[in-house]
Every structure is written in structure tokens, then in C-alpha cells.
Amino acid sequence: MAAPAPPSLAVASAPPAAAEPQKVDYLNLPCPIPYEEISREALMSLKPELFEGMRFDFSKGLNQNFSLSHSVMMGPTEVPSQSSETIKIPTAHYEFGANFIDPKLMLFGRVLTDGRVNARLKCDLTDDLTLKANAQLTNEPHMSHGMFNFDYKGSDYRSQFQLGNGGLLGANYIQSVTPSLSLGGEVFWAGQHRKSGIGYAARYNTDKMVATGQVASTGMVALSYVQKISEKVSLASDFMYNYLSRDVTASVGYDYILRQCRLRGKIDSSGVVSSFLEERFNMGLNFILSAEIDHRKKDYKFGFGLTVGE
Amino acid sequence: MASKVSLKAGKGKVVKKSAAADEDEGRAAVAAKFVKEWSTWAMKKAKVITHYGFIPMVIIIGMNSDPKPSLSQLLSPV
Numbered sequence: 001m002a003a004p005a006p007p008s009l010a011v012a013s014a015p016p017a018a019a020e021p022q023k024v025d026y027l028n029l030p031c032p033i034p035y036e037e038i039s040r041e042a043l044m045s046l047k048p049e050l051f052e053g054m055r056f057d058f059s060k061g062l063n064q065n066f067s068l069s070h071s072v073m074m075g076p077t078e079v080p081s082q083s084s085e086t087i088k089i090p091t092a093h094y095e096f097g098a099n100f101i102d103p104k105l106m107l108f109g110r111v112l113t114d115g116r117v118n119a120r121l122k123c124d125l126t127d128d129l130t131l132k133a134n135a136q137l138t139n140e141p142h143m144s145h146g147m148f149n150f151d152y153k154g155s156d157y158r159s160q161f162q163l164g165n166g167g168l169l170g171a172n173y174i175q176s177v178t179p180s181l182s183l184g185g186e187v188f189w190a191g192q193h194r195k196s197g198i199g200y201a202a203r204y205n206t207d208k209m210v211a212t213g214q215v216a217s218t219g220m221v222a223l224s225y226v227q228k229i230s231e232k233v234s235l236a237s238d239f240m241y242n243y244l245s246r247d248v249t250a251s252v253g254y255d256y257i258l259r260q261c262r263l264r265g266k267i268d269s270s271g272v273v274s275s276f277l278e279e280r281f282n283m284g285l286n287f288i289l290s291a292e293i294d295h296r297k298k299d300y301k302f303g304f305g306l307t308v309g310e
Numbered sequence: 311m312a313s314k315v316s317l318k319a320g321k322g323k324v325v326k327k328s329a330a331a332d333e334d335e336g337r338a339a340v341a342a343k344f345v346k347e348w349s350t351w352a353m354k355k356a357k358v359i360t361h362y363g364f365i366p367m368v369i370i371i372g373m374n375s376d377p378k379p380s381l382s383q384l385l386s387p388v
Contacts, residue, residue, distance in 0.1 A: 062379035066372030070387075098368040100375070109365040119364045137361040144357060165353075 024179060029156040032182035035172040036160075038203050039212040042224035045236040045255035048264050048276035050290045052076055052301035059309030067309075069097040069110075075303065086299050115139045128153045167191020180206055186216075219244030232257055271296040284309055 033040065053075015061067040073095070076088035097110040108120040121133045130153070135146040147164040162170035168191065174184030181204050189196040199216030207228075214222045219242045226236040237252045253266030265275040274292040281287055286307040293300050373379060 062372065062383050063375065063377050065375050066379065068384070096365075098365055098372065100368050100372045102375075107368045107371065109368045111365055117361050117364060119360060135360060137357060139361075144361075146357075146360075 026178075029176040029179060031153060031156060032158060032174045032176045032184070033203065034151070034158055034160070035174045035184050035186060035201065038174070038184070038201050038214070039210075039222070039224045039238075041210045041226040041234075042212065042236050042238050045226060045234060045264060046224075046238050046251055046253045046266050048274075048290070050274055050276060050292045050301065051303040051305070052290075052292075053303050055288065055303060055305030057305070057307045057309070059307070061309070065101050067099050067101075069095075069099065069309070071095040071097070084297070086297060162188070166193075174201070180204055270294075278307075 037043075051073070053073065055075075056072045057069065058071070059067060059069040071094070072092075074090075074092040076090050079087045079089055081087045093113045095110055095112050097108070099109075100107040104124045106120075106122040110118040112118075115138065117135075117137045119133075119135045119137070121131075123131045125131055130151040132149040132151065133147065134149075135144070137144045137146075145165060147162060147168070149163075150161045152159050156176040157174065159173045160171065162168070162172075164170075168188065170186065170188035172184060172186030174182055176182045181202070183200070183202050185198070185200045187196070187198045197217045199214060199218075199220075201212065201214040203210070203212045205211070209228065210224075210226045212222075212224050214220070221239075221241040221243060223239045224236065225238075226234055228234045234255045234257075235253070236255065238250065240249045241247070248269065250269040251266050253264060256263045261277060261279040263275070263277050265273075267273050272292065272294045275290075277289040279287045279289075288303075288305040288307060290303040290305075291301070369384070373381075373384065
């Protein structure tokens, strides 16, 4: 009895001691986050899907890989206007969707009552090469967009090549430099507008925080910082600056992930306060409340909804 | 004399070369126009096919996956 106990205690104390002063193996770094998701923690906490009006989503799984979704949305939608006032037109639409999710292939399609189709495809061609395609198709001519992405994943780097309509070409590359720091860059060329750009990004993350920074030749500088205070609470802040048009926006927000609900709130430097609550009533039944108050433009948006299904 | 002759011969060669180059360029331009026209036609057809056929294709792939769901499950609202 006494003999096995000390060895187990010794074993239990050995791993924590070994984890702390770990020698960094620079030849064996982890694979970095994809370039377009470099600030995904900040995006998830600070940019929930705010909406106005009523929303009802019903999602039905026919088998493990295939599911259908029906969604009804009624509410005012904004119409772009020349004056500073926002013009809202009440609309109602129904959206039908079909999803097929396989380990190697993912298909996602949504069609609205006005004929717009939103389609996404993700296919693993080999272990390291992935093809992603994304299209928004409408009946109006010249208003449809499509984009193809080829992603190649190496042991500690990721690279992506993009091809879009309107002659859009882009490429990006991100590399893990240390276990916590990854650096990347991107170039793009828009054929139709004859514009090109280059950008750099960096991400530093530890268990408790994530800090990212992005600079682009289009004039955009974006910095974000997310701190995980506990398992349930995280705070995030975001700073976006355009050095060509001298436009600045800073926002600070919180994200509470509790057992029965998820509450996200944010306040902005342009006087916008917003909040989003998802409450789980029961297995598969979620209640959503969304609020966005823009004091400067006097635009108040409130929405409520129900989501049924996984 | 010799220089004049060589000059004339030189000019002739230059004229011939530019004509050949023009013909080559013309052929390349026509080929490029063909490729552009055909690729535009192909893109337009692909857009129409994707617009009308993507969701039916997803449904067909889903209905043929294991375990096979039935048609009543597809159409009923429950």
C-alpha cells in the first residue's frame, strides 16, 4: 500500500514541473490559425449577428450528415440612402436551406424567396489541400459574386490562393514563429477596379489572452485584444483605424458563456451600444434577443427570435 | 553601291519581319478573343447551373447518404 503511493505522487508532480521550463522545439511548432480567422476570438465576442425584427429558425436533421433548415425573418431592413438618415423598409422572407456535412465534404446551400442563392462548399482534396468555394447568386445581372480558395496546410504554416469573379486574385501565407506567435502576409489584386494591395498580420496568443494586429496597404490598421478572465467570462477590445480616410473606431465588449445562456455586449466609440443574448430553454430550443442602439444616428434596433433544432 | 544594296535588303527584311510579327500577333489576339468569349459563355452557363441546381444537388447527395432517409422525412415539417 505504501510502496505504490509515493511513485504515483512522484509521477503526478513530475509532469507539471516538466511543462513549465519546456525547451521550445523550433522544428516542431504547431500549425497556425488560418489567415482569415486570425482575430476570430475578437470577432466572435464583439460581432454577434445582430438583427432587427422577428426571426424564427427551424433546423431538422434527417440523418447524421444531412439536415434541412427553414427560417422566417420579418422586420425592417435598411436601404442605403444619400442623406444621413437611415431609411428602413419592412420586409419578410423565408429561407430554405440544406446542409450536408461529411468529414471530407461540406455543402451548405440557402435559397431565399426573392431568388437569391447562397452556396458554400468545402472539400478536402488530400490531407493537406482543401478547396473552398463560396457564391452569392442573384437573378439581377452583375450582382452575383463567387470565390474559390485553395488552402495548403504544412506542418507549421498555411498558405491560401484565392480566385474570385471580377478578376479578383489573392494569396496569403501564415507561419508559426514560436508556439505563441504567428506572422503572416497577404497580397491581392482586383482586376475590375485595377487595385492591388498587400497586408501583414501578427497573432500572439497564450492560454489566457489573444492579441492580433493587421496592417494593409488599403489604409486599414486593426488591432484586437481578448482576455479570458475565467472559463465563463472573457473581455475583448478592438481598434480599427484607416490612415487614408482618417476614420477611427474602437470598441470594448464582454462575453459571458454561462450554462444556460450566452450574453455578449459591446460599446463603441461611435456611440453604439449593442447586446445579444442567447438563452437555452430546453434541449434544442433557444431564445434570442438582440439590441443595437445608435445614439448618434438615433437608430434603435431591437429583435427577438426562436431557434428550434440543434 | 554595296551599302545601298545592303540597306535596301535590310529594309525588305524589316518589312517582312514586321508583317510576320503582325500576323503572329493577329493570330494570338484572335485566339485570346476566342478563349475570352468561350470562358465568358462557360461562366454564364456555370452560374445558371449553380443557381438552379446547387440545392437540388445537395438534397440528392443527402438523400443518398447512409442511413438513407425517406421522402416523407424530407417533406414533413416534424
